[in-house]
Amino acid sequence: EVQGLADRFRLFLAIIGCHYSINSGTFKVVFSHSALQRIRPGVHVWKLTKPIVVLCGYEVVKDALVNHGEHFSDRPPLPTSDIFGKGYASGSQCWRQVRRFMLSTLRSYGMAKRPWRMKSTIFCSFSLGGAFNPIYLLGFAVYSTISSIMFGENLDYKDPKLYGLIRVTRNHNQGMNSNLYQICNTFPILLHLPFVKEKVIHPAQEMKQIVLQYTQKHRESIDLNTPRDLLDSWLVKLKEEESHPGSPFNETGFIVYISGLLGAATDTTSSSLTFCLLMMAYFPEVQERVQREIDEVVEHERFPEMKDRTQLSYTNAVIHECQRTLDLAPIAHYHAAVEDIQFRGFLIPKGTTIIPFLTSVLSDPAHWKNPEDFDPDNFLDDEGQFKPNPAFLPFSAGPRSCLGENLARMELFLIISALLQKFTFRKPAGSKPIDFNYVRNNKITFLVSSKVYAAPRTVDSRRE
Numbered sequence: 001e002v003q004g005l006a007d008r009f010r011l012f013l014a015i016i017g018c019h020y021s022i023n024s025g026t027f028k029v030v031f032s033h034s035a036l037q038r039i040r041p042g043v044h045v046w047k048l049t050k051p052i053v054v055l056c057g058y059e060v061v062k063d064a065l066v067n068h069g070e071h072f073s074d075r076p077p078l079p080t081s082d083i084f085g086k087g088y089a090s091g092s093q094c095w096r097q098v099r100r101f102m103l104s105t106l107r108s109y110g111m112a113k114r115p116w117r118m119k120s121t122i123f124c125s126f127s128l129g130g131a132f133n134p135i136y137l138l139g140f141a142v143y144s145t146i147s148s149i150m151f152g153e154n155l156d157y158k159d160p161k162l163y164g165l166i167r168v169t170r171n172h173n174q175g176m177n178s179n180l181y182q183i184c185n186t187f188p189i190l191l192h193l194p195f196v197k198e199k200v201i202h203p204a205q206e207m208k209q210i211v212l213q214y215t216q217k218h219r220e221s222i223d224l225n226t227p228r229d230l231l232d233s234w235l236v237k238l239k240e241e242e243s244h245p246g247s248p249f250n251e252t253g254f255i256v257y258i259s260g261l262l263g264a265a266t267d268t269t270s271s272s273l274t275f276c277l278l279m280m281a282y283f284p285e286v287q288e289r290v291q292r293e294i295d296e297v298v299e300h301e302r303f304p305e306m307k308d309r310t311q312l313s314y315t316n317a318v319i320h321e322c323q324r325t326l327d328l329a330p331i332a333h334y335h336a337a338v339e340d341i342q343f344r345g346f347l348i349p350k351g352t353t354i355i356p357f358l359t360s361v362l363s364d365p366a367h368w369k370n371p372e373d374f375d376p377d378n379f380l381d382d383e384g385q386f387k388p389n390p391a392f393l394p395f396s397a398g399p400r401s402c403l404g405e406n407l408a409r410m411e412l413f414l415i416i417s418a419l420l421q422k423f424t425f426r427k428p429a430g431s432k433p434i435d436f437n438y439v440r441n442n443k444i445t446f447l448v449s450s451k452v453y454a455a456p457r458t459v460d461s462r463r464e
C-alpha cells in the first residue's frame with residue numbers, strides 16, 4: 001500500500017511537470033502490467049509541462065538507441081547529482097572519454113583477468129539451514145567482487161569493511177530513487193535550503209569519504225608503472241592529465257565516477273542473482289534440468305567456469321530468461337536528444353528527455369513467444385542449443401548501454417551455476433505458486449521478503 005501511495009505521488013509529480021519522478025511505478029498507476037504490454041510499439045510523446053518521448057517496442061528502441069544512438073546519447077541534467085560536479089550520468093560531454101577508459105580498465109581488472117573463487121564462507125552460510133532471503137549473501141559476493149576489481153581488496157564475507165561498503169552504497173542508491181531527490185530535481189531551488197541540501201548530499205558524502213579513504217591508501221603505496229586495480233589506473237590517469245585543463249580526469253570528476261560505478265555495479269547484480277535463485281525454487285523442474293546439465297558437463301571437483309558456458313546451453317538460457325522476466329530497469333536511464341532530430345515523423349528538439357521503455361522490448365509479442373510466462377525455451381533452438389534473441393535488452397543498447405554488462409553477465413553465470421552445482425533451492429512449505437502479475441508489480445518486496453531453503457547436494461544426490 002505504501003508503495004502504491006508513493007507511485008501515485010510520483011504520478012502527481014509527473015503531471016505537474018516533474019518528469020524525473022516518472023518510473024515504472026508511474027506507468028503502473030496509469031496502466032496495469034498487462035495493459036502496459038499492449039502499448040502500441042512506436043514513439044509516444046507525453047505532453048506534461050515539458051514533452052517527454054517514450055520509446056516502445058524493440059524496433060523503435062533499437063532504431064533510436066542503436067541506429068540513431070549518437071543523437072540520443074545525452075543525459076538530461078540531474079541537479080541532485082550535479083551538486084558534486086558533472087558526473088557520468090549527467091549531460092556532460094566528457095562521458096565518451098571516461099566511458100572508454102572505464103571499459104578498458106574493467107577489462108583489465110575484471111573477472112576475466114582475476115581468477116575468481118566462490119569463497120567458502122558463502123557456502124557455509126548457505127548451508128546453515130532454515131528458510132532465508134538470499135539477497136544479503138548474494139550481495140556479499142557481488143560487493144566483494146567489485147571491491148577486488150576497484151580497490152584490489154579481497155574482503156571476506158565476514159569483514160566489517162565489506163558491511164560498511166554495502167551500507168554506504170545502499171544508502172546512496174536508495175537516496176537517488178527517493179521522492180525527495182525527485183522533488184529536488186524538479187525544483188532545484190529547494191537545494192538552496194540548507195536542511196534539504198544536507199539530507200540530499202549526506203549519502204553521497206559518505207560514499208565520497210569511503211572513496212577518499214581508499215584513494216589515500218592507494219596513493220601511499222602506488223607504483224605508477226604497475227597499477228594494481230581500477231583505482232590505481234585512475235590515479236595514473238589523473239597524473240597524466242594534470243597538465244590538461246578541462247580534462248574529465250580530474251580530482252572532482254574521479255570521485256563522482258568511482259562512486260557512480262560502485263552504485264551501478266552492486267544492487268543491480270545482487271537483485272538479479274536473487275531473482276534467479278527464487279525462480280529456481282519456484283520452478284523445481286527447471287532447476288533439476290539445470291543441475292543435470294551442470295553435472296554432465298562440469299566435473300564435481302571444480303566449479304563451472306566461463307569456458308563451460310557454450311556447453312551449458314540450458315543453464316545459460318535459464319539465466320537469460322530470469323533476467324528477461326525480472327526486467328530490472330524498466331525505463332533504463334533517461335536519455336536526451338543531443339540536437340534537433342527528425343525521428344520517425346517527429347521533430348524532437350535538442351534536450352528533450354527520452355525514455356527507452358525496456359519493458360516493452362522484453363515483452364514485445366513480436367519477439368517472444370509467450371512474453372508473460374517464464375519460459376527458457378525463448379533462448380533455445382530446436383536442437384536445445386543456446387539461441388540469442390535480439391530483443392533481449394535488459395542492459396539497454398547503443399553508445400550509452402550498460403557499461404558493466406560483461407561483468408554482470410559473468411557474475412550471473414559463475415555464481416548461479418556454482419550455487420546450483422552445490423545446492424538445491426526450495427520454497428518454504430505451503431507457499432502459493434508464483435503470481436507473475438504480483439511479482440512484476442512488487443519487485444522489490446518480492447526480492448527482499450521471499451525466502452528459500454538451500455539443501456546441500458551430495459555426490460550421491462547428484463548421481464540420482
Ligand code: HEM
Nearest residue numbers: 264265268269272329332333395396400401402403404408
Ligand atoms: C544485472 C545487472 C545490471 C543491469 C540489469 C544493468 C542495467 C543497466 C541499464 C538498463 C542501464 C541504462 C542504459 C541506458 O541508459 O540506455 C545501465 C547503465 C549503466 N550501468 Fe548497468 N546494469 C547492471 C550491472 C552493472 C554493473 C556490474 C556495472 C559496473 C561494473 C554497471 C555500470 C553501469 C554504468 C556506469 C551505467 C551508465 C552508462 C552510461 O551512462 O554511459 N551496471 N545499466
